[in-house]
Structures are given as C-alpha cells and as structure tokens.
Amino acid sequence: MKIGPNTTVFIEYDLYNKDKELLESTEGEGKIAYMHGKGMMLEALEKQMEGQEPGDEFAVELSVEEAFGPRVDDLVVTIPRSEFEDAGEIAVGDQFHTHDTNGDPVMVTITDLTDEEVTVDGNHPYAGMDVIFEIKVLEVRETTEEDLKTLSGEDEGCGCGHDHGDDHECCGGNGHEDDHECCGGSGGCGCGGH
Numbered sequence: 001m002k003i004g005p006n007t008t009v010f011i012e013y014d015l016y017n018k019d020k021e022l023l024e025s026t027e028g029e030g031k032i033a034y035m036h037g038k039g040m041m042l043e044a045l046e047k048q049m050e051g052q053e054p055g056d057e058f059a060v061e062l063s064v065e066e067a068f069g070p071r072v073d074d075l076v077v078t079i080p081r082s083e084f085e086d087a088g089e090i091a092v093g094d095q096f097h098t099h100d101t102n103g104d105p106v107m108v109t110i111t112d113l114t115d116e117e118v119t120v121d122g123n124h125p126y127a128g129m130d131v132i133f134e135i136k137v138l139e140v141r142e143t144t145e146e147d148l149k150t151l152s153g154e155d156e157g158c159g160c161g162h163d164h165g166d167d168h169e170c171c172g173g174n175g176h177e178d179d180h181e182c183c184g185g186s187g188g189c190g191c192g193g194h
Helices: 043-049 081-087 145-151
Strands: 007-017 022-025 032-035 057-062 076-080 095-099 105-113 117-121 131-142
Touching (some): 032 145, 081 117
Antiparallel strands (some): 007 022, 007 032, 057 131, 095 105, 105 117
C-alpha cells in the first residue's frame, strides 16, 4: 500500500542540519506512526511522503520556511523567577508548557537564569535551520478507528505514535509536562503539526 489519504504510516528517521550534523534520530527508540493528511507532519515533508511505500528510503531537504520557521527574537523573554516557584528545581535546558498571547499552547526552553530572573525561548529548537530528513518507510496501512483515537492525542500522550518514553523529540511535546526535547507546538519530525 502507498502513502496517501486515510493511511497510517510507520517510519524511522534521522534528522540532520545542512552540515549533516545529526539533530535527532529514532534509532534505539523504535518506529513512529502518523496519520497521513491529518497535519501531524510538517506540510512540506508530508508532500514528499505521498506515494511512498514500505521499504522506500529517501532524503528530504527542507528550507527554514518549510521546516521549523525562522527564529523570532520576540519569543525570547525574561520573566521573574517567582513565576517558577511551583516548578521545583529548574535549570538551563529545561522545557515547560505555557500559552502564547492567543491562548495556544507552546513549549519554552530555559536559556538563562539568575537568582531573580529566568530567560525562556519559545522558538522551536531547530528554528532558523535548513534540515534534512532521512526516512525509511516501514509500514503503511488503512487508518483504523483505533488509530484515530490513539494517534490524534485523545488518549494520554502526544499523539505521534512514537514509543519514546520521556524524550518526546518527534512529537513537539504535545501533551507533555516538562523536560522534553520539543517546543513551540511542533518538534522533531513535526508530528505535532506546525
């Protein structure tokens, strides 16, 4: 079966920057699943997935605009440390869910902290980067009712179908609390949408 509308797709991938430095990988974590055409992947990546079938291996190069967008300086803000009183121990690199001015959920990363202030960055970790996905298609099947329930995020978890314990790299952190490699509502492979 080929990837197309109403299919559920299982893949493995490596994600590189334009200098071929590995940013993240499913190696050692297992395959991820997504429902094609449901906005679970970056749009430009999903277009390249269309028509592929199990066993296919290919690379997709995405520009900054096609991938995770340009960095936005206004998404880096400094706030009083008192805002994190309920968070317990915090450190540079920790990530937290919050909401933007429209009330939409976003993930922010702590980039600096002092006794008085915390600087957080709401940009996607790969914002401003041209990226290369190297993908292997493992399985393609017709989307089931169970897929609609589990991969849409209605069940607990991010909805990307990735069995990733606490890393949450691929899914963009949707539905997670903290300490995850994600942000901004879409991370890694873009399973969380962008």
